Amino acid sequence: CAHSVGSLSKTNRKTALFDFHRDQGGKMVAFAGWSMPVQYKDSHINSHMHTRQHCSIFDVSHMLQSKVHGRDRVKFIESMIVGDIAELKDNQGTLTLFTNDKGGINDDLIVTKTDQGYLYVVSNAGCADKDSANMKAKLAEFKAAGHNVDLEFLDECLIAVQGPATAKVLQPGLKDDLSKLTFMTSTLTSVFGIQDCRVTRCGYTGEDGVEISVPKSGVVALMERLLANSEVKLAGLGARDSLRLEAGLCLYGNDIDETTSPVEATLVWTIGKRRRQAMDFPGAEIIVPQIKAKTARKRVGLVSTGPPVRQHTPILSPEGKVIGEVTSGCPSPCLKQNVAMGYVDSAYAKNGTPIQVEVRKKAAKAVVTKMPFVLTNYYSGK
Structure with a gap:
């Protein structure tokens, strides 16, 4: 998973907001195979503080979004991760980990159990090829065993609206009452008239905020509508990194990787109690004993x-x-x-x-x- 920020090449992929970023003064850099804004006209520090005090929007469309359909969807996703998805309420999500047979972390991801009959999964851009290959291989295995499950990779944008003013900024554009949408819960709704948006109360800054999965056709209109509010500014990867570090959140490829176990990484809380007892996730025979024995x-x-x-x-x-x-x-x-x-x-x-x-x-x-x-x-x- 490549995570260093580098110079642009012609091979970097572009999100649907690429031209929008450039028009807004975004300084584009290479990140995880994508061309992304590291900052805009404001300094990194100003952007960071604006997020802590007001509200910022980040383009995170480079992340891999997928849906898992079918009767055996929970069993399917649980065969690759440490989390207890079965116990989640409808429209509740959790941070979890893809693990490997050696007890290492293949990626971190968020799985949401929607009430529309599918799981909504968001994982890292730098691991997209690896994650999608692993999911496809597991899908073939499950189908061969007669299980009812299907996988769909989404071609949508994802924007993060983060900061204490988030609810005030978003509520006028939502029918749903944001005071009822608590941390790690999700709803399918329209946002400022743009249909088919999934709004999830989560983020990577430590602040209140949402991530909105939005059809490509509506993303520029949504950005413009949000930026019309004087509380809102654009923010790039630079501020995103310092914000998540202050919040103590891991960056895959830096702080966790295929050689770090969830126990070493102090991410034991992501391992469901039922899953620990059943020891039915990849690497469980290495990871579970570490919980009691301590790691070096x-x-x-x-x-x-x-x-x-x-x-x-x-x-x-x-x-x-x-x-x-x-x-x-x-x-x-x-x-x-x-x-x-x-x-x-x-x-x-x-x-x-x-x-x-x-x-x-x-x-x-x-x-x-x-x-x-x-x-x-x-x-x-x-």
Whole structure:
């Protein structure tokens, strides 16, 4: 899963909003095989703070959207993931993980159990080829065994509207009462007159927000309608990355990958209780014993002083021994200090543990810190 931001080539795919981004002053970069805006006219920091204080729109149409149909759809998706989809209520979703037989994470994804007789699945752009190949192979296996299941890959846009003003901005364009649409629930509705939109109360910033799956034919009109509100601005990948890091959220390919287990990544909460007991997901015989036994390394949050800490920065003990590596890091616009996450030897994983990071061959002080770094504001309906 390629996640580095790079220069554009002719082979990068474009979302239906490509021309719109350029017209709005978007600076386009290569990301996971797509041409995406890293920022607009505003600075990355202004964009980040605007999302925390008001409302921003992100184009996330590069992500893989799919539907699973058929009587055996829950059994099918559960054969590849760690989550308990059977226990979800109608129109409720959950963050879960595709795992492999070695106990590693193939991708993270959101599965929503809709009341329209299908599961709605959103997974990462950088893993689209791998995920779709795995799903197709599993589909063939299920069909050969006589199961009733079908898979549909969607060709729709996906936009994320994020920030504390989200409900105020969106409610005038919705028949549904947003105060009833709580975190990780979803509805099929029209948004500002654009039909067939799926609105899900979720996001990747730690703020209240929604992701809207919208037909390509209506996406520009929807963006223009949202941007007509003075609370709303466009935001790019730069702000998206610093926002998700402050919220303590993993980026696939950086913080989790095929070699990290859900236990090492402190994502045990994604593994359904029934699934742990049944041990019927890929890699269960490796992952489930780790829950009790502890792992040699663990994903932690860090706050440091000095120069910014980036991916691959070595993490040191107070005595200077290498005990791990940073997987994501940036200066936090909200906290005005460096934040990072990474993996350390489990002996150093307790919050408050003093450690060091090695930046440009010099050691700087750091402290293992509880995530999220910035309080999350997900809407619980309370």
